[in-house]
Amino acid sequence: MPRLQPIAPANATDKTSQLYDQVKRALGKVPNMMQTLGHSPAALEGYLSLSQSLGHGVLSAQDRERVALASAQQNDCGYCLAAHSMLGKMVGLSAEEVVEARKGESDDPQADALLRFTQSILRSQGHVEDAELAKFREAGYDDAAVAEVVAHVALNVLTNYFNSVAETEVDFPQVDAVPA
DSSP states (O other), X not given: OOSSOOOOGGGOOHXXXXXHHHHHXXXXXXXXXXXXXXXXXXXXXXXXXXXXXXXXXXXXXXXXXHHHHHHHHHTTOHHXXXXXXXXXXXXXXXXXXXXXXXXXXXXXXXXXXXXXXXXXXXXXXXXOOHHHHHHHHHTTOOHHHHHHHHHHHHHHHHHHHHHHHHTOOOOSOOOOOOOO
């Protein structure tokens, strides 16, 4: 049972209602996480703004979902694992690539570098070693990608932690545990 109850669109304040309309136009629905984050229009707007801005960056939609999946796995966020497993498939990741992203690895060398850099950021709380940064750059990523991976990790840590605190009810298809 959720610790924070979602605010249904019919019960939302003016500002939250406007933000819900924006979400519904983009996604076709207002997921439980957004309805729960809607307790604070400022928090919801901040999340939406950063997410939208990063959607216009140098990272592909597939890479953005890889970062989200690796973060959700590392932070044990069932809600985000379910949501981003679905979203990852929607942007073209195969079921195998979704599982690989959750494990923080890939058969594709560039995706593997991205996932390993993401995990390094998460494990070290941003204090990555020079060698880790160099490996990421050697894989073809530039400083804009470095900035965006850090921003995506921060965005995903926000949602991972929020859903863990709120115990948000998952309204996406459930995912299985990743085999070791």
